[in-house]
Amino acid sequence: MENESYTLNFKSVPHGTETSKLIYFKKTKDLFEFFWSTFRRNYEEIIIVTDEKIAELKNVKEFLEISKEKHAEIVTIPTGEINKTFDNVLVMLNRALSKGFSRRCTFVALGGGVISDMCALASSLYKRGAQLQIIPTTLLSMSDAAIGGKTGCDYGAYKNMLGTFYPANTIYFCPEFLDSLSKKEYYSGLAEVIKTAMLYDKDLFELLKSDTRKVKDRDEVILYDAIKKCSIAKSRIVEQDITEKDIRRQLNLGHTFAHALESVAGFGVVPHGCAVAWGIGRALEMSLNLGYCSKEYRDDVFELLELYGYCTKAIPDEIKNLEDAGARLIEAMKQDKKNEPGKICFILQKGLEDTVIINVDEKQIKKVL
Ligand SMILES: NC(=O)c1ccc[n+]([C@@H]2O[C@H](COP(=O)([O-])OP(=O)(O)OC[C@H]3O[C@@H](n4cnc5c(N)ncnc54)[C@H](O)[C@@H]3O)[C@@H](O)[C@H]2O)c1
Structure with missing residues (x-):
């Protein structure tokens, strides 16, 4: 016999504010x-x-x-x-x-x-x-x-x-x-700018490639524009999916790897954005291995990351002396909040502004670490 039940229907519970x-x-x-x-x-x-x-x-x-x-x-x-x-x-x-x-x-x-x-x-x-x-x-x-x-x-x-x-x-x-x-914190932030450009703004991606000197010198005009572009691009995504059930997950490009690195290295050892930059490289390597993106696109992104001095190696220097660094990273990835039970979720790319969200098995993860 079925238990008696009643479903309550709420209007969506307000988040502190409806507009930002x-x-x-x-x-x-x-x-x-x-x-x-x-x-x-x-x-x-x-x-x-x-x-x-x-x-x-x-x-x-x-x-x-x-x-x-x-x-x-x-x-x-x-x-x-x-x-x-x-x-x-x-x-x-x-x-x-x-x-x-x-x-x-x-x-x-x-x-x-x-x-x-x-x-x-x-x-x-x-x-x-x-x-x-x-x-x-x-x-x-x-x-x-x-x-x-x-x-x-x-x-x-x-x-x-x-x-x-x-x-x-x-x-x-x-x-x-x-x-x-500080230079370290500036480059940490720049990684999120690169991420947003890869996800939503080809022009910004090209500018980061062509105007490297000005970007490195913190040119005010370029930064004002880049900050505006990134904040509005993110806002448009969040407007559609505030609780990260769907499209907002794209913004985690590089982050499954990054959070694992930050956790394995110990909080604060690798600045968040630098971990994200490394994670973007790993995500692109995985995209290439799984046949999502071309070698040209993977190389294009690696070139940009290296132009700004980010690590594109499989295991970053900060954890290279740890025993089983790769296995430890995978263990940490299993804790990621985006995962469904028993699966590890990754944001990969087919190309600029062309993003996919997929679950990947451990064998494929090991290949890029
Ligand atoms: N909520 C989100 O959607 C979201 C997205 C990305 C990252 N994060 C979180 O953001 C955190 C990293 O943020 P962060 O990189 O800004 O780190 P942070 O807040 O630790 O700042 C970095 C350092 O810069 C110093 N600092 C800040 N402003 C300065 C300034 N104008 N001049 C000189 N020094 C200054 C701070 O004192 C600190 O030492 C992580 O905890 C990450 O999880 C949250």
Whole structure:
């Protein structure tokens, strides 16, 4: 006999906001002025989250001083992936709670992807969802992490294991922040720009190939344009599939490999974007092995990756001395959130702007590691 049952039908549960506004600035001064001009009253409940390194940047320091005068709460988290912990999410939540902030308060992430992911997670949890604004300060967060509502922190040995989907109300972009970024972090972000170009923007791919010098020199005009193109391309995909059931999975090009590398090397050893660049190379090698893409396209991408100094070797130097590095990478890949039980999912390409999502067996994975 069948048990009695009843199905509840809900309208979709709202994510903190139904719209995200992207605003682009040329100068950080204009961005900060605009930011405060949108909060008309001085007694708004605002909690600004940043990290120790960013808080020391000259233009940010001034902004934080003004923010304090306007009674904003400032939370400064130690810098780096190693601090992307649930404990630090709790630090943010405890601050808002200790100040008695209502659910109408605004969490403002001022930083790279580590800060925006954690601050967005805190915002989504605070009294079941507060307001969220993001001011990305790294190339990686401007071109990728700040957009699309994925929040999270690392847990145990695995990346981004705890998280929610919670898009920001407003995201403020400005390439001037990138002047102070270290070379390592700049190239980490550039990998996500290359990824987006491969997925959605042939012209940007060509520009990255032809204008290498200007890109390496952080030409403001090129960066402004590239950031705009990448953030809008990602937004268009996310609009169609916020919870990553379908087309959004394309954005994970290189990421199954990258997350495994980051996990095996230890968080923070290989910058996220550099792991992604290596992962893109491995994904293209796999695409070639499985007959999806031509040798010409694989070589074209390898050439671009090498032009910017990314690793295209099967096993990167950071883990080459580990015993069974390849097997360890595969074990880590099995934990990837995109997988269906018993399968490992990869984003591969047939060519520029031509992407496929498939499950691949271990034999094929071993061939590229
Ligand atoms: N939510 C998403 O969709 C998404 C997408 C991609 C990556 N991510 C996450 O993003 C994180 C990586 O982000 P990231 O690369 O921005 O790292 P990050 O936030 O750790 O920043 C990198 C370093 O740069 C410093 N920094 C930031 N801005 C600076 C500036 N303007 N000048 C000088 N130094 C500055 C930071 O203090 C830090 O030391 C990872 O945790 C990854 O999982 C999230």
